[in-house]
Amino acid sequence: MLTESMEDYLEMIYRLNEEKGYVRAVDLAEALNVQPSSVTRMIQKLREEGLIQYEKYRHIALTDKGRRLGYFLVWRDTVLKEFLTLLNAKVGVEEQVEGIEHYITPPTMCLIRNLIMYFRAHPEGLEEVQAMSKLNKYPEG
Amino acid sequence: MLTESMEDYLEMIYRLNEEKGYVRAVDLAEALNVQPSSVTRMIQKLREEGLIQYEKYRHIALTDKGRRLGYFLVWRDTVLKEFLTLLNAKVGVEEQVEGIEHYITPPTMCLIRNLIMYFRAHPEGLEEVQAMSKLNKYPEG
Ligand SMILES: [Mn+2]
Ligand SMILES: [Mn+2]
Structure with a gap:
């Protein structure tokens, strides 16, 4: 069972890898807007879970397990945003999906x-x- | 903005009040399966937010603001469970709703x-x- 934060990191590693073909710790820190020290700690945890491979000063590489899970995480994020957008959620789609x-x-x-x-x-x-939405008032379900 | 925990407490206060007509700190501790000291701390916070009234050794009473918000929290919980059940979620309805x-x-x-x-x-x-559900494999949205 990954923590929320581990899931967010793995999702971003997967995205960056798709985008650029490689992932460096510094890119991850920039993309997630976090300190390099946080990235270092999280890389260690993801490695212990067998999701990534990493040697210092080298690129972060997804294992098969990490690639499968990363794909799911990106898919989950995309589908949930699509769902709220479809329902006509006007504000806070990103924030709600980030949490749920x-x-x-x-x-x-x-x-x-x-x-x-x-x-x-x-x-x-x-x-x-x-x-x-035009007819119903909240909440009278 | 309430924390997740404050929301869970307020929801339970509302439920107990509907059920029994009054709410004691000890009932709350029992219903949420927490220590009386946690209840004491949370009661203080909810009081600071103007959601409940409480004097030591007396019942917990909802303010108008607390009653409105409590009603919403129970409604939200009910609707989300109904939604997942409608969709045919087989397991983990309670747990998923508790989080999302x-x-x-x-x-x-x-x-x-x-x-x-x-x-x-x-x-x-x-x-x-x-x-x-019988036709589609995951994930190929
Ligand atoms: Mn998130
Ligand atoms: Mn909850």
Whole structure:
């Protein structure tokens, strides 16, 4: 079980690796806006979990396990943002996803993905849901 | 801005008050399975936020502000559990909601409530979403 912070680091390592083909500790510190010392500590933890390989002064490399999990983390983030955007959330999408993502299990993520696929196939249903926002006051569920 | 823990306490105070008509610190400790000293500390914080009134050896009483927020917290918890159950989440509903609830804003909660109302009105749509679980593998969104 990774901590929220470990998940955020691994997600960013995966993103940077996709983007640039390699990941240096200094890039990670910059991308996450954290101190190099925090990166050093977290790299150590991710290595202990068998998610990355790292030798000092070399690039950070994802193991197979790290690559699979990193892919899931990016996917989870993307799907949740898409879900809130689809629902018509106007503000705080990034912040809400940043918090909730760590608590949602893979099976639930699949269900949310299914919901998105359903509304892609039924745009008239989505319009109906969005139109409810004009009618309903909170909370009278 | 309340902490996660303050929200959980206030939610429980609201629930106990609805259930029994009054709330004692000892009932709160028992319901949340925490030490009386933790309850004492949290009562102090909730009082500073103007959410409850409390004199030692007396009952905990919700202020108007506390009652409104407590109502929202219980509603949020209920709606999120209903949402995951509707989607057909098989395991971990309680645990997931316990974590994600604190990060979801009131406007987003209303959108999720709308989604539930939509599927109540369109059970055939819900069947279609649930049937997708049998077809799709994760993650290929
Ligand atoms: Mn996060
Ligand atoms: Mn909670």
